[in-house]
Amino acid sequence: MLSYAVGHREAIDAVTQWRDLGLQKFELEDHEWVILEQLHDVLKDATLCFSRTTPNLAMVFPAMDHVDRMLVSYSYNKKYLPSIRSAVWLANNTLNHYYQLTDRSQTCRISMVLHLQHKLAYFKAAQWEDGWIKTTEQVVHKEFEDLYSSINNNSDTGCEDDVFESNNDV
Known part of the structure; x- marks a missing residue:
């Protein structure tokens, strides 16, 4: 709609200026169009990553990290009006409030570690806190032990650590 x-x-300006249509109250002034265009710019870029691929749980962290970086960038960019920068800053604070709740989700952590592309290397490359990464590794180890240690497996492949590190160690 914004696009x-x-x-x-x-066309919108022309239609809202016609007196006989009674739409003059909806006519936007030039400064309102500037706000609209800047808001469109921010929203378009901030949401583009969510529309590129089919969402899945393992993409939550990369997508949220990307949006966070973009919103921080917009909130400091003097090209945008102070009202847009403030709105973006508030939106990013709200986003981060809910993003932090993923720390409580063992499923999110496990899905990242088991994802063939991400593993713990994603968090290291993104410079997440070492304590958070270590806790995530412990969560996966504990879940594995709780669910699979009782399975009688006579063949030890020695590949247990492959789950946590990608071939391209960071």
Whole structure:
């Protein structure tokens, strides 16, 4: 909707100026169009990563990290009006409030570690806190021990650590 309005500004301006339609109260002033265009710019970029691929649990952390970096960047970018920067800053604080709740989710941590592309290397490359990474590793080890240690497996492959580190160690 925002993309449509920004792309059809001239037509919207023309229609809202016609007195006989009674739409003058909806006419936007130039400074309002600037706000609309900047808001469109921020929202378009911040949400683009969510529409690229089919979402899955292992993509939560990379997507949220990406959006966080973008919102922080926008909140300090003097190209945007102070009202846009403030709104972006508040949105990022709200996002981070809920993002921190994923720390309580063992399923999110385990899905990242078991993901063929990510493993613990993602968190190291993204410079997450060492304590958080160690806790995540312990969560996966504990879950494995709780669920699979009782299975009688006579063949020890020695590949247990492969679950945690990718071939491209960081």
